[in-house]
Amino acid sequence: MSFVEIKGQQIELDEDGFIVEPDLWSTDIAEYFAKEEEVEELTEQHWKIINYLKDYFKQFGIAPMVRKVCKDNNVSMQELYALFPTGPAKGACKIAGLPKPTGCV
């Protein structure tokens, strides 16, 4: 566990740097995570994926399978990795403020 200060707010992170309280997520936090996850600038395409992940998580309580992310957003796996170099689970989900994936995944 650790804390980072983002725009004057103390945000608690787990040991892999995922947000502990998804409700505290903000666009500023997304910008902060993006830099940590090797994304130089969050473009419209990034935001589309981020918002999709957030909506899915809100509805179902987990992150969707990566294939579904690709299909529903009309991107290939390669394009997804180009957008989020550290990967959809570690990179995109972290930026979107989802908790760390659990179980045998």
Next chain:
Amino acid sequence: MKKKVLIRDFGQETPVLCPIDSSDIPLLPGEEQIVFKDVKPAMKEKYDFSLDGFSALNLPIPQTPEEEAKIVNDFLRGLEKVFSEENNWAFLQPTVLSTDYCVQCNTCNEACPVYPESGYQDIYRPNYRAELLRRIYRRYFTTAGKLLGKWAGADLELNWRVVYRLAELVYRCSLCRRCAQTCPVGVDNALIAREVRKLFSQEMGIAPEGVHKSGTVNHLKSGSSTGMGSAAFLDTLEMVEDIIEEKIGRRIKIPVDVPGADFLLLHNAGEFLAWPENPAAFAILFDAAGISWTLSSEMMGYEGVNYGVWYDDVQFAKILVGQVQAAKRLGVGKIVVGECGHATKATVTIGDRICVGDLAIPRESCLPILADIVTSGKIKFNPQQNNFPVTMHDPCNMVRLMGIEKPQWTILNAVVPQNQIYPMPNAGSENYCCGGGSGFAIMNSQNFPQWRNNLSSRRKARQVLEAFKDVLDPSIAKYYCAPCSNCKGSARDSMIEAFHFKDKYNMTYGGLVELMVNAMPGLPQPYISWEDEF
């Protein structure tokens, strides 16, 4: 360099008892160097890294003599329970036998995947770990030990360091039981490690986060260790049907909640999220073979894993009862477990003491059913569609623990050309652990993944390189087949990501059913796609 650490010195006040240096570890063929990242000083100050410089458990260092004393007292209270009938009805007899009858021949040590790959560090010997427990037990619970100490083989004095180092040490054994298999008198040192894990969890609340908090606790709360609730499961399943349609050109309705089906299939729920081609392949095969089966969308009915099997009898029993009740409510004839070794072990074998009376239901591995599809001729497979080198990993829990040795090879021989099968040395019940067994594959705290990938998974990687030694050329795409979710996760984290076998040798990995479907007639395209999936 091999570091000798006497058992009586296990609690010595030294920052790290047996520091593991990358130069200790024998390199793989073609591997240039091993680099361990330094632990941040703030972490070292706060958490206990004093066994080998790694931490799997995030144990906070005690700050007061009272805290230190509590650790020792709690441990002793738990140890007494491990050896008492009313508290350990599940495993008392084999634990007592394995404690009493070791003749110290140390045959087990060489059988271990970790001990040789660590550069023969004493602390990782299977019998070192078990002997620690034996000596503590004798010292504190036998008259001879109390009176005679070292003269009665009871020379280890407890302090908090002994307890915490032992807690970490039981998470340096993947419970593969290769040591138990080789023991001439049948001592099971892996069981001792597992029973000590149980002591730590049930008595002291100490367990890896991925296994307990986000594992079994999450499972019992949400219905799956992945956090997947029933609605998410159904949504995911629809996507699996999309994948089937995309791959084979027609849609299959995956049977869900079908009352009275011949069997309920339990997958490791991680498959749906990480390797959906695997449950998709099961559906394609069962559909083509005309088998009566179903999945369940009921909470506890769609997640096959039971992490309790690694560390906690109470969590284990709660999960198993939930799974069996879901099957009973559907009125299926039996439970069949998909390609997951631990789920098979937990549900089929270890569940025996629980699945009695109202909970009695036949339970079995999927492998004999899949082999029957091959031998019955229900599907005519064309092995030439798998015309690439394949090696097969025999999952420890299916093969060594349960003796399921032949079905997977019957299948492989029917769906892959003979000249493309490259068995590993020691294939079968002598096979080595993938390195991710007993929770290792999902334990990612602190620097533990570095230990896992570099020590625990090294022997498997060596075995794979030996199997493929004549076809390592990266122009030849090759397939590491592991009919077990956990072993696939481990292959991804170690061989693909840490050892770069994809980049270096063009090796990919996957399950057995994917190979079966890839050999089915009438596919519009190969089922296994080499680039996209992994």
